[in-house]
Amino acid sequence: MTTLTHLDRLEAESIHILREVAASMQNPVMMYSIGKDSSVLLHLARKAFYPGPIPFPLLHVDTTWKFREMIAFRDALKDDPNIDLLVHINEEGVEQGVGPFTHGSAVHTDIMKTQALKQALTKYKFDAAIGGARRDEEKSRAKERIFSFRSAQHRWDPKNQRPELWSLYNARIKPGESVRVFPISNWTELDIWQYIYQENIDIVPLYFADERPVVERDGIMVMVDDDRLPLEPGEKPEMKKVRFRTLGCYPLTGAVESEASTITEIIEEMLRTTTSEREGRAIDKDAPASMEMKKQEGYF
Amino acid sequence: MDGYAAPDFANIEEYLDSQLKKSLLRFITCGSVDDGKSTLIGRLLYESKMIFDDQLASLKNESKKFGTQGEEIDFALLVDGLAAEREQGITIDVAYRFFSTDRRKFIVADTPGHEQYTRNMATGASTADLAIVMIDARKGVLTQTRRHSFIVSLLGIRNVVLCINKMDLVGYDQDVFDEIEADYREFAADFGFEHIQAIPVSALAGDNVVVSSENTPWYDGPPLMEYLDTVEIASDAQEKPFRMPVQWVNRPNLDFRGFAGQVVSGTIKPGDGVRALPSGKTSKVARVVTMGADLDEVVEGQSVTITLEDEIDISRGDVICADKSPAEVSDQFQTTMIWMSDSPMLPGRSYVMKIGARECQMQVTEQRHRIDVNTRAHEAAKTLGLNEIGIVNVALDREVAFDPYNANRRMGGFIVIDRMTNETVGLGLINFALRRASNIHRQSMDVSKELRASMKGQKPVMLWFTGLSGAGKSTVANLVEKRLAAMGKHTYTLDGDNVRHGLNNDLGFTDADRVENIRRVGEVSKLMLDAGLIVLVSFISPFRAERRIVRQMVEDGEFWEVFVDVPLNVAESRDVKGLYKKARAGEIKNFTGIDSPYEAPTDPEIHIDADKLAPEEAAELIISRLEQAGLIGG
Numbered sequence: 001m002t003t004l005t006h007l008d009r010l011e012a013e014s015i016h017i018l019r020e021v022a023a024s025m026q027n028p029v030m031m032y033s034i035g036k037d038s039s040v041l042l043h044l045a046r047k048a049f050y051p052g053p054i055p056f057p058l059l060h061v062d063t064t065w066k067f068r069e070m071i072a073f074r075d076a077l078k079d080d081p082n083i084d085l086l087v088h089i090n091e092e093g094v095e096q097g098v099g100p101f102t103h104g105s106a107v108h109t110d111i112m113k114t115q116a117l118k119q120a121l122t123k124y125k126f127d128a129a130i131g132g133a134r135r136d137e138e139k140s141r142a143k144e145r146i147f148s149f150r151s152a153q154h155r156w157d158p159k160n161q162r163p164e165l166w167s168l169y170n171a172r173i174k175p176g177e178s179v180r181v182f183p184i185s186n187w188t189e190l191d192i193w194q195y196i197y198q199e200n201i202d203i204v205p206l207y208f209a210d211e212r213p214v215v216e217r218d219g220i221m222v223m224v225d226d227d228r229l230p231l232e233p234g235e236k237p238e239m240k241k242v243r244f245r246t247l248g249c250y251p252l253t254g255a256v257e258s259e260a261s262t263i264t265e266i267i268e269e270m271l272r273t274t275t276s277e278r279e280g281r282a283i284d285k286d287a288p289a290s291m292e293m294k295k296q297e298g299y300f
Numbered sequence: 301m302d303g304y305a306a307p308d309f310a311n312i313e314e315y316l317d318s319q320l321k322k323s324l325l326r327f328i329t330c331g332s333v334d335d336g337k338s339t340l341i342g343r344l345l346y347e348s349k350m351i352f353d354d355q356l357a358s359l360k361n362e363s364k365k366f367g368t369q370g371e372e373i374d375f376a377l378l379v380d381g382l383a384a385e386r387e388q389g390i391t392i393d394v395a396y397r398f399f400s401t402d403r404r405k406f407i408v409a410d411t412p413g414h415e416q417y418t419r420n421m422a423t424g425a426s427t428a429d430l431a432i433v434m435i436d437a438r439k440g441v442l443t444q445t446r447r448h449s450f451i452v453s454l455l456g457i458r459n460v461v462l463c464i465n466k467m468d469l470v471g472y473d474q475d476v477f478d479e480i481e482a483d484y485r486e487f488a489a490d491f492g493f494e495h496i497q498a499i500p501v502s503a504l505a506g507d508n509v510v511v512s513s514e515n516t517p518w519y520d521g522p523p524l525m526e527y528l529d530t531v532e533i534a535s536d537a538q539e540k541p542f543r544m545p546v547q548w549v550n551r552p553n554l555d556f557r558g559f560a561g562q563v564v565s566g567t568i569k570p571g572d573g574v575r576a577l578p579s580g581k582t583s584k585v586a587r588v589v590t591m592g593a594d595l596d597e598v599v600e601g602q603s604v605t606i607t608l609e610d611e612i613d614i615s616r617g618d619v620i621c622a623d624k625s626p627a628e629v630s631d632q633f634q635t636t637m638i639w640m641s642d643s644p645m646l647p648g649r650s651y652v653m654k655i656g657a658r659e660c661q662m663q664v665t666e667q668r669h670r671i672d673v674n675t676r677a678h679e680a681a682k683t684l685g686l687n688e689i690g691i692v693n694v695a696l697d698r699e700v701a702f703d704p705y706n707a708n709r710r711m712g713g714f715i716v717i718d719r720m721t722n723e724t725v726g727l728g729l730i731n732f733a734l735r736r737a738s739n740i741h742r743q744s745m746d747v748s749k750e751l752r753a754s755m756k757g758q759k760p761v762m763l764w765f766t767g768l769s770g771a772g773k774s775t776v777a778n779l780v781e782k783r784l785a786a787m788g789k790h791t792y793t794l795d796g797d798n799v800r801h802g803l804n805n806d807l808g809f810t811d812a813d814r815v816e817n818i819r820r821v822g823e824v825s826k827l828m829l830d831a832g833l834i835v836l837v838s839f840i841s842p843f844r845a846e847r848r849i850v851r852q853m854v855e856d857g858e859f860w861e862v863f864v865d866v867p868l869n870v871a872e873s874r875d876v877k878g879l880y881k882k883a884r885a886g887e888i889k890n891f892t893g894i895d896s897p898y899e900a901p902t903d904p905e906i907h908i909d910a911d912k913l914a915p916e917e918a919a920e921l922i923i924s925r926l927e928q929a930g931l932i933g934g
Contacts, residue, residue, distance in 0.1 A: 002538075002567075002599045006324035006405040015603035016562040019547040023616055023657070048560070048603070050591040052552035135396045142395045161393070162724040163419055163640055165426040167562070168654050168715045172722040186407055188398045198320055268312045 007195055010187055014041075015048040016167060017146055017183040021128050022048075022055045024171040025179070028128035029121075032058040032085070034070040035247045036203045037132035040192055041184060043201050046082065056130070057084040059120055063112035064089060065100060065249035067225050073204045086124070090116035100251045101230055108249070118154050127173060130181045136188045146185050152176035193270060197263045206244045207266065209258040213237035220254035245270075322400065325528065328409040328424040328457070330448040331434025336465045340434065340503035341397055341410055342375025344525065347510045348399040375503075394420045403529050418673065418687035419640035421448060422727060425455035426713065429533045432461045432524075433484075437470045437500075441483045447673045449484075453491035454636065454689070454729070456709050459533060460488070462498040463524065468505050472515040497531075499524055537600040541625035542566030542574070543703070543711055545656030546618045550605050558589055558605035559614055561657065564710035566622060567599045568606075573623030576614045577701035582623055583610040617658030619701035619711075627703050627711060630733030631696040632665070632757070632788040636705075639684040641718065641725035645692070646683055648786075651725070653696060655714035661697040662716065665786045668693065684726075693734060695788055705729035733757070734788050752832035756790045759931040760829040762854060763922070765838040766847060766901065767864035768893050769879055770871035772910050772918070776864060777838040779919035784834060789932055792828055794821055795838040809890060815846065822850035829858055834932070842898045862922065863904035866911045868893050 004012075021028050030045060032038050045054045060074055077085050090098075093111045100108040121129060135142045145161050147169040162170050171179060184192070196203060213224040215235050222229065223244075224237040229251060231237075242255035243266075260269040329337045397408040409424030425431065431452040435445055452460065462484055470476045481498040488496065499508055500516050501524060507513035508523040522530070543565045550558040568574070568585055575582045588595040589605040598604045606620065614620070621627050639645050645664060653662035668691040670681035684690045705712030706729075716726035734757040753760050763780065765773040774795055784791045800807075804820055807813040821837060828835045841847050851859040871893065872880040883891035890896045901907075906925055908918045926932045 002597060003323070004599065004601045005320060006322045006400075007320060009324045009601055012562055012601055012603040016547065019560055019603070020657070023548050047591045049548075049550065050605070051556060051558075051589065052550050136398050142397060143393045158393070163394075163423040163727070165423055165715050165724075165727045166710060166713050167427075168713070170654065170715060170717055170722070170724045172652070172717055174722065186396065186398070188400075188405075190400070191405070194316065194319060197316060264312045264316060267316060 007191065007198060010184075010191060011044065011047070011195070013167070013186065014044045014183040017169070017181065018045055018048040018130070020147075020169050020171065021130055021181050021183075024169075025128035027124070027126050028056040028130060028181075029059045029086070029124065029126040030054070030056055030130040031117075031132070032060045032074070033132065033247075034060065034066070034074050034204060035132070036192060036196060036207060037134065037184065039201050039203050040187075040195055041130070041132045042083075043199060044183065053082040054084075057086050059086045059088060059124075059126075059129075061113060061116045061120060062087050062089045063108070063116070063249050064094060065108070065112070065228075065251060067204075067206055067223070067247060067250045067253075069206050070204055070247055086120075088116060088120035088123070090119060099228070100249060101228075105252050109252075112249075121154065121178060126178065128171070128179045128181055130183060132184055133182050134187050134189070134192075135182075135185050144182065144185070146182055147171055148180045148182065149173070150178045150180060154178070156180075190267070190270065193263065193267045197267065204247060206247055208261045209241050209243040209265075210261070211239045212242050212255065214240050214242055214255055221256070222253075223250055223255055225250040318402070322403060322405050324405050324407070325430065325531075325533065326407045326409070326428050327430040327432060327528070328411055328421075328428040328452070329432045329434060330411055330421055330424075330452065331463075331465075332436070332439075332442055332444040335434040335436050336503045337410060337432075337434050339375045340432075340463065340465065340501070340509070340524075341408055343503050343506060343509055344406075344408075345397060345399050346375060347506075347525065348401060394424045401525070401529050406528065418447070418451065419638065419727075421451050422455060422638050422640075425452050425457055426709075426727070428455075428457055430459040430461065430528075430531065431457045432463050434463050434465050435480055435484070437464050437466045437476055437480065440480050441487065443674050445484070446487060449488055449491060450673060450676060451638075453488075453493065454638075456705065456729075458492065458494040459531065460493050460496045461524065461527060462496055463503075464498060464500050465503055467500045467507060467516065468502040472500070472507075472513075474516075474518040477516075477519070495531075497521065497527055499527065537565050538567055540565035540600075540708060541627075542568045542572075542620075542622040543627060543708065544568075544604075544606070544620045545658070545710075546614055546616055546620060547657045549615060556607070557611070558607045559620060560603070560605040561620070562603045563598055563600050564656075565600050565708055567597055568622070569597045570594075574606075574608065575621050575623045575626045576612060577619045577621055577627055578629045578699040579613065579618070580626075580629075581612040581614075583608040583612050585609075617656065617700075619656060621701070627701040628733055629699050629701050630735055631699045632734040633694055633696075633702075634668075634731045634734055635692050635694055635714075635728040636671075636689065636731060637684060637692045637716070637726050637728045638689050639686060639726045641723060642686050643718070643725065644683040644685045645690075645716075645726060650719060652717040652719055653694070653714050653728070654717060655700055655702065655730075656711070658700055659717075660700060663695050664692055665695045665788060666693040667691070691731075692728070693787060694728070702730050702733075704732055706731075749830050749832060752830075754832075756832050758789050758832070758834060760832050760834065760858060761860055761926070761931050762825050762829060762835045762837060762850075762858055763860050763862050764841070764847065764850065765836065765862045765864055766841045766904075767910070768866060768868060768871040768898055769840055769891075770874045770876055771864040771866045772915055773838045773840075773864045775915045776862075776908065776910070776918045776922070777836045779915055780922050781836055783919055783923050784932065787932065789834055790832065791834045791836060793836040793838065794825065796840070799824075815849075818846045818849060822853045825850070826853055829854060840892050840898075842892045842896065844899045844901070847901070860905040861901050862906045862908065863901045864908045864910045864918070865900070870911050 049055055077083050090112055098108055098111045133141055145164050149162055214221045215237055240257060243258040244253060244255055260266045331337050395410045399406050411421040411424040433449055464477050464480050477500045500519050501508045507515050510523055510525045512523050544561040544563045546559045546561045548560040550560050570585050570587060572585050574585055586607045586609045588598045619627055647664040647667055651662045653660050667682055669678040670688055670690045672679055673689055703711035712730040714728045715724050718725045765777050767773050777793055781791045781793050799821055804817050807817050825835045825837060882888045883894040892898050906922055
């Protein structure tokens with residue numbers, strides 16, 4: 001008798017969800033953030049529709065402040081005949097010169113990420129956006145549905161979510177409304193890494209420790225990825241062996257000192273670690289319920 | 301505690317490979333407000349090292365601000381996610397939490413104890429293999445405990461851990477524990493639980509959560525974590541017949557046509573015979589395709605793509621089954637429904653049912669009764685409000701493949717969607733089909749009266765409405781037939797008008813013709829009974845002898861005399877067709893009640909006092925009598 005492992009079951013559940021989106025929505029899109037969760041999601045989508053192509057495009061919302069290695073990794077996908085990759089940039093934001101240093105992280109994230117995402121969803125008339133969020137990432141995510149309903153204004157109402165029974169997802173919406181779908185809701189960070197190890201999935205090299213130029217600010221190590229990072233008086237980039245546990249806009253993403261340069265070493269390090277994944281992400285620190293507020297406003 | 305601490309990394313590859321062999325257990329926690337569910341989960345996360353330093357620091361901050369434990373860490377705050385909940389101090393939605401040990405990964409559905417959130421408990425229970433039922437040792441088994449256990453049982457969970465919590469507050473008294481356990485086992489006796497494990501714990505103090513507590517030397521069972529880690533969940537999912545609802549037809553080119561879905565039960569190999577439902581078409585499995593490589597076998601739980609040897613038409617929503625033991629097919633069901641919306645369930649209204657990968661139109665044909673979730677008593681009710689549970693008959697606009705819920709959760713559970721708002725307003729469990737589709741009876745068999753009737757989900761019966769002209773026989777018969785049709789029953793009404801104008805248009809009103817008239821009607825009704833129909837005959841039929849002739853023509857119990865009884869003056873005052881007036885004027889001869897006698901039945905099966913009962917009440921009385929007699933059961 002074949003016994004399925006927890007990863008087998010998580011994988012099967014995610015594939016089932018991806019097929020449900022493709023079959024029941026008119027115009028779905030998969031959000032592609034270039035991070036490890038996106039790599040896993042993309043791998044699952046390839047599996048779900050093999051030997052056919054992935055039946056929906058990938059969308060990267062480019063804030064223009066991503067690590068250069070992320071963009072290179074993303075652009076390599078353009079050669080894959082099974083993938084249709086779209087990139088959206090909030091051009092109004094670019095014209096206004098919005099950035100994390102000039103406008104602060106909150107405004108930057110809102111305009112270049114949240115607003116940009118809404119623009120793209122409106123522009124392409126996507127009725128379903130598949131994302132790689134996991135319930136273990138943050139408290140308010142723990143209660144989000146797998147098929148998460150959004151009003152025509154892209155808002156999430158945590159008090160009025162559709163109950164989800166068994167594996168039956170209610171994908172019915174009215175014109176203008178949409179759903180966000182989270183196929184890897186039930187995965188933890190450890191599951192993600194174990195799956196990357198098991199399936200030998202390609203991820204951005206920034207996850208592996210290497211000598212990189214960093215400065216330390218407010219307890220967060222920021223990588224000097226290009227010359228747009230304004231250095232404070234007396235601040236000098238130092239070469240340190242660091243890696244990233246999550247990837248986002250480089251000025252807002254903290255590095256951790258590490259020697260882990262292989263998947264197994266990353267997992268080993270993670271099992272010993274004592275801080276959570278989002279700690280390196282500036283957005284959660286504003287107020288206790290900040291993620292919940294951002295989600296209600298349309299942040300993924 | 302040590303068993304769950306950081307593992308030995310002497311050989312990380314070896315360790316990882318062992319980690320890849322973990323199994324998955326989904327469970328739900330339920331209990332009343334303040335029983336300590338969130339605290340227990342928080343502690344499980346904490347003890348299994350799923351809480352990081354930064355989360356702990358923020359937890360300490362929030363414990364001071366929102367917590368109920370003074371300077372102590374309030375573990376409940378880890379689990380009560382939404383801002384509103386933190387302020388109100390209660391859990392208001394289903395939250396999913398994760399932790400793992402070296403053997404298992406756990407997915408925990410934390411569900412609220414408040415009465416108005418029954419729907420969330422059902423949601424959490426729908427995917428769970430096991431339920432932790434929390435009881436406050438100081439309070440014992442409460443109404444809420446019964447309600448939660450009932451829902452857990454209804455949703456098909458067979459394994460229960462009874463966590464008798466706050467043992468520290470009753471001095472770790474064994475008698476208290478024993479009494480609560482005995483109470484619980486007694487009331488849960490008919491819930492169908494296969495195993496109940498009672499554990500004395502203190503979620504707050506940590507007794508028997510991860511390590512056996514020194515405070516309960518009298519308890520020789522495992523602590524909670526150890527139990528969860530080792531409990532064998534009766535998983536006969538692979539032994540059940542193969543079922544795979546088709547989600548997606550994969551046709552990348554002309555040479556490949558695969559059917560993608562998740563196997564919900566059983567196993568299958570290339571070469572095995574399969575049957576697609578509802579069409580009933582058969583073929584054999586050619587390949588089981590996955591991205592890595594073709595598989596030799598596919599088992600319950602896997603998401604795969606299957607190709608078949610023959611080109612048969614299969615689309616999304618169909619179910620591929622084992623050829624020899626296919627699912628059932630029907631379009632009418634008796635279901636158990638839990639309502640989850642503020643707008644009540646309305647019989648007659650059209651909803652959307654989603655079952656497997658299929659959506660179809662659904663109408664509630666009849667609500668049989670409501671179940672009191674606390675006492676499980678049946679109550680008469682025509683609608684269901686928020687969080688109410690009822691036994692409801694439904695009819696679909698198409699046939700679907702299914703198994704009863706208690707045989708296969710993924711094949712017998714469905715959701716109900718409001719067509720206007722698109723909200724998920726209810727959940728349902730199929731108990732059985734009210735009408736079986738013909739295409740599953742493939743094997744040759746003698747087509748008998750019984751078979752014809754069972755295919756219609758009914759027993760044949762003749763309702764013989766007798767009474768004076770104007771008594772309301774046809775009105776009542778018509779209402780009864782409508783009710784039966786709405787229940788999906790197959791009926792036909794014979795009355796004076798449709799018989800006299802056709803079959804019997806050669807007969808007049810002489811004594812001989814009158815007898816022949818009744819004989820023909822009796823014979824036609826008998827043929828209809830043989831076809832499995834419910835026949836309604838609406839005839840004045842004034843003479844006992846005539847009615848006795850018909851009674852003797854059919855089998856015992858098939859002839860039901862329904863006496864629609866009104867005094868002559870009432871019938872005459874109604875005089876819908878103006879016949880009494882004509883009879884009084886002598887224009888009609890031999891008119892029953894005027895110049896011809898009406899011999900009232902002496903012992904009718906149903907006596908309708910049509911002077912006092914409205915036609916609707918009369919129809920209701922007849923329907924309920926038929927139900928009591930088991931003729932239209934289901």
